[in-house]
Amino acid sequence: MSDTVLITGSSSGYGEATAKLFAARGWNVVATMRNPADGKALAALKNVIVNRLDVQDRKSIDLAITEGIDRFGRIDAVVNNAGYGLLSVFEAAPREAIQKNFDVNVLGAMDVMRAILPHFRANRSGTIIVMSTAAGAVGVAGESLYCASKFALEGFSEAVSYELEGLGIKIKIIEPGSAPGTGFTARAQRERAGFVIPDDYKAFTRHAAQLYAEILRSADSGAIDKVVESIFAAATDGTDQLRYVPNEDARQVLAARRDSSEEAYMALMRNFNRPQLETAK
Template sequence: MSQTVLITGTSSGFGKAAGRRFASEGWNVIATMRNPEAGQALAGLENVLVTRLDVEDRASIDSAITAGIARFGRIDVVLNNAGYGLFGIFEGVSREAVQQQFDVNVFGAMDVVRAVLPHLRANRAGTIINVSSGAGAIGFPMASVYSASKFALEGWSEALSYELGSLGIKVKIIEPGGAPQTNFMARMGGETATVEPISDYVPFLDQIGQVYGGMAEAADADAVEKVIAAIHEAATDGTDRLRYAPTNDIAPLLTARRGSSEDEYRALTRGMFVASQA
């Protein structure tokens, strides 16, 4: 019997590409998004159910899970992909904007998992894949709130992996770097427009803008393909591996974060993010 994956945020980006990949591999796909009208491309594929799920609306989460099980009989993999990035100096970010960043990136994923766990627990099987970011391991300036949300997602995922492992349920984390082929940066730009500008930070903003411009140019041209391959691997490899970092652009920083001393790591990142005073 074909396995079934429920994916959040499938209207574009990684979610849409993952839906296509799993459908092409013969999986049943529950492709969820806030506006199902945006899912016509997926709706035309075999064994794909496009249905509404807004991670900030718990009733829609319950309805999507119920509809998916009614259509395909069970859910084997949950891919928490829905999310966005808030970019700007922390002091200029309103408390309401911080709350929404966590409502989507953290509490939304938690609510999806909480709603589906009774089903996975009854089956004593399943895999939960949470899409994080390199910013879930590294604190990026100008992305402090986004990094905070992804740090929270990763800490929760790691702790959850031990709890659910006792029931035969796996938890996996995907840590992409930059992905210029998605609309992530476009939405980030829209969110940034809501951040209050503070003139004292202008010199730092100019300097860090140059840093991020160079990082964007170094982003993997095939980032989407690499991330989708990692998601598929996480869903099918049968291992207890927790983290998958598929793109080359973020790899050196992740290696430094986890494979060097704190002093070495801080020297590297300060060299990147802090302008020389000479």
């Protein structure tokens, strides 16, 4: 019997690409999304079902898992992919926007994990793959709130991995870099619409926008493929590896964070941000 994966946020980006890859490689796929009408192309694939799952609606989480088990017999892996970016200086973001971002990126992922764990414990096996980002380990200018949610998700995921390893359940963290074509930027722009940025930040935000645009221009055109291949590897390699870094730009910045001294890392980051700080004076 084929293994089964449940993927959240499958309507576009990494989630949709991951669903297609797993299906092409013989897995059963429970592709979940807030609006199943967006998943017609996935539903046409062999051994793929499209179910509604909104990570802010715990009943929908339970129902999607139950329907997946009823259809395929069991679930072997979950890809916690649903999430979005909130790109803004901290002071300009209303508390409600921050709460929503944490509800989706952190609490939503926790609720999916909580819902699948009884099934995994009963089977004494299962893999939970957590979609993080290089910004889950490195502070990025203009992304303080998104970083906060992903730092929280990474710390939680690592800690809970120790709780679960004796039960045959594995946690895997994916740390992508920039990947054009995922819809990340468009969603982030919609989420910050209406934010009022104090004039004192205008020079900072202009410079941050230029840096972000340059990062996207220089990104690997095959980044999405590399990310979904790393997700598949995490689900199938049978190792205890916790973190996977699929993109070269992410590897470079994470090496600066993890493989150098604190002094060297902070000097690098402050130098990177110095033009905007000087301009803002």
